[in-house]
Every structure is written in structure tokens, then in C-alpha cells.
Amino acid sequence: TQLLEQSPQFLSIQEGENLTVYCNSSSVFSSLQWYRQEPGEGPVLLVTVVTGGEVKKLKRLTFQFGDARKDSSLHITAAQPGDTGLYLCAGRPSTYKYIFGTGTRLKVLA
Amino acid sequence: DTGVSQDPRHKITKRGQNVTFRCDPISEHNRLYWYRQTLGQGPEFLTYFQNEAQLEKSRLLSDRFSAERPKGSFSTLEIQRTEQGDSAMYLCASSLTGANTGELFFGEGSRLTVL
Numbered sequence: 001t002q003l004l005e006q007s008p009q010f011l012s013i014q015e016g017e018n019l020t021v022y023c024n025s026s027s028v029f030s031s032l033q034w035y036r037q038e039p040g041e042g043p044v045l046l047v048t049v050v051t052g053g054e055v056k057k058l059k060r061l062t063f064q065f066g067d068a069r070k071d072s073s074l075h076i077t078a079a080q081p082g083d084t085g086l087y088l089c090a091g092r093p094s095t096y097k098y099i100f101g102t103g104t105r106l107k108v109l110a
Numbered sequence: 111d112t113g114v115s116q117d118p119r120h121k122i123t124k125r126g127q128n129v130t131f132r133c134d135p136i137s138e139h140n141r142l143y144w145y146r147q148t149l150g151q152g153p154e155f156l157t158y159f160q161n162e163a164q165l166e167k168s169r170l171l172s173d174r175f176s177a178e179r180p181k182g183s184f185s186t187l188e189i190q191r192t193e194q195g196d197s198a199m200y201l202c203a204s205s206l207t208g209a210n211t212g213e214l215f216f217g218e219g220s221r222l223t224v225l
Contacts, residue, residue, distance in 0.1 A: 004152075006152075031212065033212070033213075033214075035214075040218065040219075041216075041218055041219075042114070042201055042203070042216025042217055042218055042219055043153070043201075043214070043216050044216070045213045045214065048212060048213070086150065088152050088153070090214075092212065096141060096158060096160065096165070096207075097155070097158065097166070098143070098155070098214060099155065100145070100152035100153045100154070100155075101152050102151060102152050103150060103151055103152040105150055
């Protein structure tokens with residue numbers, strides 16, 4: 001069974017603070033994605049990383065794919081209340097299959 | 111609206127009843143997925159279609175679950191003899207083979223409550 005463990009599971013921080021979410025697996029993935037999900041909605045794609053060691057930036061969000069393509073991190077700088085949501089990593093062990101992580105629920109307090 | 115649509119959004123049923131959910135993917139998308147999600151957790155893979163062919167079904171899916179995608183368009187997920195443990199959000203997603211990002215486009219989900 002391919003598992004993607006995310007940490008922390010829950011995170012409550014003040015507006016303006018920085019945070020990092022981790023996504024770890026013992027399996028190698030051809031690519032890894034990060035999604036954000038808000039209550040009552042489906043997940044929405046934030047980024048796809050493909051190459052080991054790749055770093056991508058999306059405004060205040062920085063995503064990194066591990067060198068061995070088994071893990072990833074999401075760093076948010078100066079978090080805002082609008083960043084609140086459930087963050088999900090998703091690994092692709094094959095061209096069509098997506099395995100989602102356990103999720104990190106972030107709450108940013110104003 | 112040209113996104114993924116799911117129906118119904120909410121379903122409350124009594125244990126032992128059958129329920130069916132429908133998913134209409136984005137029209138040109140040939141891949142369709144069903145996931146199950148419980149509160150605060152990540153989506154759990156149930157099954158995958160490429161066009162009308164069901165190419166993979168999770169071992170977590172009991173014989174009470176069946177999914178179809180006739181003609182490679184919309185899909186249905188049926189749960190027979192529902193149990194309280196089936197209570198969850200059922201998410202449908204679609205994607206296009208060969209798309210650069212491999213993005214999954216999700217519907218808003220169908221929430222099932224089994225009493």
C-alpha cells in the first residue's frame with residue numbers, strides 16, 4: 001500500500017506567521033501535486049512538481065519535491081486568513097493513478 | 111458552467127437502502143475517478159475509468175459498490191445495502207490524458223449520511 005503521510009495534521013497560526021507542511025512516503029512518485037480544499041468544495045490544484053529537487057513558487061507559497069521523489073514540502077510565508085483550508089498532497093505512482101495524503105488542516109487567525 | 115457536476119449534493123438514507131450518485135465530467139475529459147473522503151482526511155481512491163472502461167477498482171471497495179460509465183460520458187456510483195460506515199463525501203474528478211499538469215478537476219461532492 002502506498003501511503004502519503006502529511007504533517008502536521010492540524011495547524012492554527014496567527015496572520016503573518018510562516019509555516020511548513022510536509023508530505024512523506026516510502027514510495028517513489030513520477031510527480032507530486034498539492035491541492036487546497038475548502039469546506040463543501042472539491043480540492044483545487046495548486047501546483048505539480050515533476051523533477052527531483054524541483055522548487056516552485058506561487059506567490060507566498062513555495063513547493064519543493066525531494067531529490068528522491070519520495071517527499072515534498074509546502075512553505076507559506078506571511079500566512080493570511082484566506083490561506084485557511086485543507087492542504088492535500090497527491091502522488092502519482094503511475095500515469096493515471098493519484099494517491100492523496102492524509103491532509104493538513106490549516107487555520108489562519110486574523 | 112463547464113466544470114464537474116455531481117448529483118445529489120446531499121443524501122440521507124436508512125441503513126440497508128441502496129443509493130446512486132451521478133457524476134458529469136468536463137465534456138472532453140476521458141479519465142474519470144471516484145474518491146471517498148471522510149471529514150478532515152484526504153480523498154481515498156475508489157475507482158478509475160478511461161473512457162467507458164473501468165481500469166482499476168480499489169480493494170477497499172466491497173461488492174456492495176459498483177460504478178459504471180456508459181458511453182464514456184457520465185458515471186454512476188451505486189452503493190447497495192448501505193451501512194453506517196459508508197457515510198462520507200463521495201468525490202468525482204475528471205482529467206484529460208496527456209494534459210501537461212495532469213490536473214484532477216473535482217466536483218463539489220455528494221455527501222452521504224446513513225442513519
